[in-house]
Amino acid sequence: MKPDSKFDTLVKNTKDVNFTLFGEVVTAPKGSTLAAVILSHSGDTFRQTETGALRSAFCMMGVCFECLVEVNGNQNTQSCMILIEDKMVVKRQVGLRQIEICEND
């Protein structure tokens, strides 16, 4: 049961974007920053730090690097600095980012 959003959405925009957020397909106004949509959608946290501490967006202007999520496979992306796009796939950032280490067959 995901927690409720701490925000009310008062301004509605007509143009909408559909994308996948934390496993769910959501619709949100075009021109919104990803972080804003995450905050308005639910009270879910954005990420877990290396030690497991839960973090969410803090400054909304690109200074604090707290709002990190994975966007289309790119981990550690600041969600307050990008706008939502159709068919984006957004996942929570859990711990440090990983790269693809090819394993021996």
Added chain:
Amino acid sequence: MTDYDIIIIGAGPAGMSAASVAANGGLDVLLLDEQPDAGGQVYRNIKQNETEQNWFGNDYSSGKHLVNAINCNKITKYFNATVWRVEKNKRVIWSHNGESKISAASHIVLATGAQERPFPFPGWTLPGVMTVGSAQILMKSSGIFPKEAVLVGSGPLLYLVATQMIDANCPPKALLETQTLRMMMNSLIHLPKALLNMKSLIKGFMFIQKIKSAGVPRYKSVSRLKAQSSENGSIKFLFLHKGIRRSLTTKLLLIHQGVIPSTEISRSIGVDHSWNKSQLAFQPIIDKWGKTNIDGIYIAGDCAGINGSNAAVLYGKKVATKILYETGKVSFYFYTKQSLCIRTRLFFTNSVRLFLDTIFAVPQEILLPSDETIVCRCEEKTVGEVKLGLNEGICGVRQLKTSIRSGMGLCQGRMCDATIRSIMLHNTSQDDKTILAPKARSPLKPITLGEMSKIKKD
């Protein structure tokens, strides 16, 4: 070989003002901003908010003409453009759509504005704690408003956002002010000069009246702040008020302790910086025109010292006028006439500054948080760990950083430099003169190895 006459970094009030004056004077301008549109923080999203401006007040609407003024063919604008390196020889390296470009000019103007002063207390990293500025950005850019918020801290923005929330029918649950009676007493000596900017004082007074009329509970002189997580992701906020330990539970805790100049670019180029004792922040050393110790690098607006958006517009105009004069685009007569006019207006606009800095001074508790408080959010280092590091025979910020990793995370010190500095000041034999501004290095914002590797380095 330069691509432009001027490159202006930052499209807030100072940047937009400088760009339009320079372009009208006949110079080719490149204007870069990392946000999706012009406006900076104070005029955030103003183009899109054409109809919804009632909530944000008249000051906000006045930003419209600035945004319109930069629609001019002499100004090449790029948004979502992140500047990550600026060189002494006036080349700017910036990232846009995953590609890095190099642009050169004969003049560079830094107009990168300010950031919120880090406001650490135990629990400030919990989800549900955000800055007052972030709430304002959400209201302006995304039309989303806090369901239930407690505002805590000090400074004009605290009252401004409280009134904006009241106007939007989502008033704060409570206003907790760290301002003390002593700060108010200390500020009285600066009041006479502040009266020269009566408009500003009246505006502040009106905000407070509005907050009173809306019945928002105000707790003054709060201290011993601490946040804990509560059920359903809420925050339980503990504080001391009139000798009594109280608590408030809220969905959102919005915090603010004023703003400080963003000096990453200026520090990285090698501009000299000095410590501003009344604003408790480093600022670049500039002459009255915004010229720095580095040829061709100018600075305008709050990133040179906090004076607010109205002053920023004037500083932007000043820098551009100076550059127009230096490039022979305007006459000596025009230049001196404009300078006098701008200087006079700045005198009145800035006359309120010392009063504001003093009446909204930073409480000691923020400068020297308790040992359990996280000071470096990125690396999760506490004040206690910093103090331990300081006991090991080191004498400076750089050595401390390499010892305990504070300041080495993604934000590269933006959230912790200020607090680390005040802890050092208090716990070592260092003083204002010996603690130097921390070195900033490129990339000023993280850039992928792939993107960096593709740069054509002619």
Added chain:
Amino acid sequence: MTDNQPEITIIGGGVVGLSIAVGLLQSGHKVIVLDGKDNDARASYGNFGLIWGQGKGWDFPPYAKLTTDAIDAWQNFSDNLNELSGLDVSLDQKGGFEFFTDPEEFKSFIGMLEIQRAHAGNRFSYESLSGDELRKQIPGIGTKVVGATFSQLDGHVNPLRFLRALRRSVQVLGGKIRSNTVVKKAKSNKNGSFSLTLANGKVIRSEKVILCAGLGTTKLANQLAFKTNIRPEKGELLITEKLGNKLPFLSSTIRQVDEGGVQIGGTNADAGMNESETLSDMVDLARHAVEVYPALSNVRVLRAWGALRIITPDGFPVYAQSEEYPGAYLITCHSGVTLASLHASILPDWIDNNIKAPNLEAFNEARF
């Protein structure tokens, strides 16, 4: 400090000075370390933490031997520091690579390693792998890599934690570190002791003086009749965001710090005392990283910086005792991390000139 108190003053609180301090303190001496300012050149902050043998001293056998001895001594050294400071410096000696994208360079380096092997007998060995063999062993290595050499003895340590462990160890052993303490003048006294004048005018008298102040050494060295001229050579580095998984290799130009960030380095340039990062080197380092391991492509660089290596006239260490003033020593090298284990163990014997003293004649100033 009080007059005529028998003590050793070490000028320079970087890796070299602190390692020597640990060794001298453990052999019973009273030691103080005078360290400069926070924003001095400080090569110890730019270092990669490599404990590296391949390619070292192929053209100067005493150095090859010294390096091999140092590598052997590192495990004990690390354990010693752990006991003293409580800090684990994350010593990792599981072998390291040199990667090549230029076939000529690859061939030439193998030539050097062959000579090194001939000098060292069975104490040094290496493997050479073609690009394809390498990619079989480490899938994910880029196609531009034409070959690599691997030495089982090579390794690395967390350089900044190492520095911290050294500082703590010195303090635990009763040594004193005085930071922000610049020595302006060094003079020998009639009775063989030394007077050191500080920037603030105060004078410290010391029985013996050890000069290992990196780029700050030359002026003082001249005052004590040393001949060595030290010059700076700039190296640039990149550090990336921390990664949650381990990079499957260690190389002298790409290494992952135990905390997770990847450090990329290996440039050199003559830039005087200017340690600013340059776009040109940043781009080269990024290209190198992406060529060697393409999966690093979308990893973000957090910071680039430059550091100044300490280079003697022939690039090899100097261990010298002043002929004119026998209580003064000059110690300088650019592999301060690798050699640290010896600086903390055999060097005190050399300074004491006791029975166990190693023969370091090959490294004195007479060779210049």
